[in-house]
Amino acid sequence: DAERASHLADREHLLAPRRSNAELEALAHEAEARFDSPDTTTSEVLAWVAETFGLRTAVACSMADAVLPAVVAEHIDWVDTLFLDTGYHFAETLGTRDAVESSMRLTIVDVLPLQTVAEQDAEHGAELHRRDPAQCCAMRKVEPLTRTLAGYEAWITGVRRDEGPTRATTPWVTWDDKNGLVKINPLATWTFDDVLDYARDHDVIINPLVNDGYPSIGCAPCTRRVAPGEDPRAGRWAGFDKTECGLHT
Ligand code: SF4
Numbered sequence: 001d002a003e004r005a006s007h008l009a010d011r012e013h014l015l016a017p018r019r020s021n022a023e024l025e026a027l028a029h030e031a032e033a034r035f036d037s038p039d040t041t042t043s044e045v046l047a048w049v050a051e052t053f054g055l056r057t058a059v060a061c062s063m064a065d066a067v068l069p070a071v072v073a074e075h076i077d078w079v080d081t082l083f084l085d086t087g088y089h090f091a092e093t094l095g096t097r098d099a100v101e102s103s104m105r106l107t108i109v110d111v112l113p114l115q116t117v118a119e120q121d122a123e124h125g126a127e128l129h130r131r132d133p134a135q136c137c138a139m140r141k142v143e144p145l146t147r148t149l150a151g152y153e154a155w156i157t158g159v160r161r162d163e164g165p166t167r168a169t170t171p172w173v174t175w176d177d178k179n180g181l182v183k184i185n186p187l188a189t190w191t192f193d194d195v196l197d198y199a200r201d202h203d204v205i206i207n208p209l210v211n212d213g214y215p216s217i218g219c220a221p222c223t224r225r226v227a228p229g230e231d232p233r234a235g236r237w238a239g240f241d242k243t244e245c246g247l248h249t
Contacts (some may be wrong), residue, residue, distance in 0.1 A: 007078045008107065012062040018056065019153055022182045027052065028175035042071060042186045045172050048077040049154060049184055056153040057184075058082050058109070060145070063089075063096040064217040065206040067195050068158040068187060069106050078107050082148060082155075083175045085110045086140040087117040088129070088219035096173040096207040103205065113140045129221050140219075146179055154182040162191045163216070164231050 019027075031049050035045055049057055049072075059072050059081045069081045083097050101108040113120070120128060122138065128134040149155055159170050176183040187195070191213055199206050209217055213225035226234045 003105075004078075004107075018151075018170075024153055024180070024182055025175045028173060029174040032171055032175070036118045040045070040119050040172055043075075045184060045186050046072060046075040049156065053152075053154040053182070055079065057156060058149060058152045058154070059106070059156045060084075060158070061100075062158070062217060063093045063100065063207055064210055064214075065195060065199055066096070066100045066104065066204050067198050068156065069100065069104060070202060070204045071186060071198070072156055073104060075105055075121060075131075076129050077105055080109050080152070082109050082145070082156075084141050084145060086174070086219050087113070088140070088221055090207075090217065090220045090223075092207050093208045093217060096205060099205050109148065111144045115139065129219070133222060149179045149181060152181060153186060155179070155183045156186060158187050159185045160187050160192075160195075176187050185225050 020155055031045075031048060035048075037185050037205075054076065055078070057072075057076060057079055059079055061081050061083055063083060069079070072079055081100070097108065100106070115123070120136075121151060124135070125131070155176070159167055159172050161168050170185050172185060172188055174183050174185075196206075196210075198204065207214075207217055207236045215226060216236055217223055223236055
């Protein structure tokens, strides 16, 4: 629509000078201390993000649901929402991406690997994810995200403490040394039920797979259903000693 087109034509925020890493790191540490309280709320953290970084913020979205972009959009209009287009997604995930783009006031940025799946197969052999998922994730997720994040000052993720042991101490705000920007986790204290409740109350799009046994959704070859009561991330890279793709570790 016209409003979206006008926003896309005017994305100068990405070209404007970016604060130095030293300045960003100081901001991150200040905020980490300020928000390190049981009384901190998602709204309070996002109000600070909007005021401090505005559109120099990127939201990471796996398209398991649109709750994170919806919560952020309450504070930042047309925020860039990064979708890691690995080439291995479920059809339902791609459908969710398209539905989010056409119905919400945000800007989807497709983050692409340097190689297509066919090019990767030619160089590394077919189905690298079956043999070396760490290398596959490094090429299809971590490198593309790192390259894309370089243009921003802050990124927002949907990481929650209840997702499993590797995420149990997730802070509200932290300095992401690897990517050189401030990392914000505004849903850190939410539970999976909180996410579903927010989606229901605000009519937010949910990937149909979530209600079909997939509480955590990644690439199709590396995600299986989980049984009731199982760790929500137990269906990711089942059979491998791997629970994270490397984006948050
Ligand atoms: Fe490759 Fe699987 Fe990682 Fe996707 S989740 S990038 S298919 S290893």
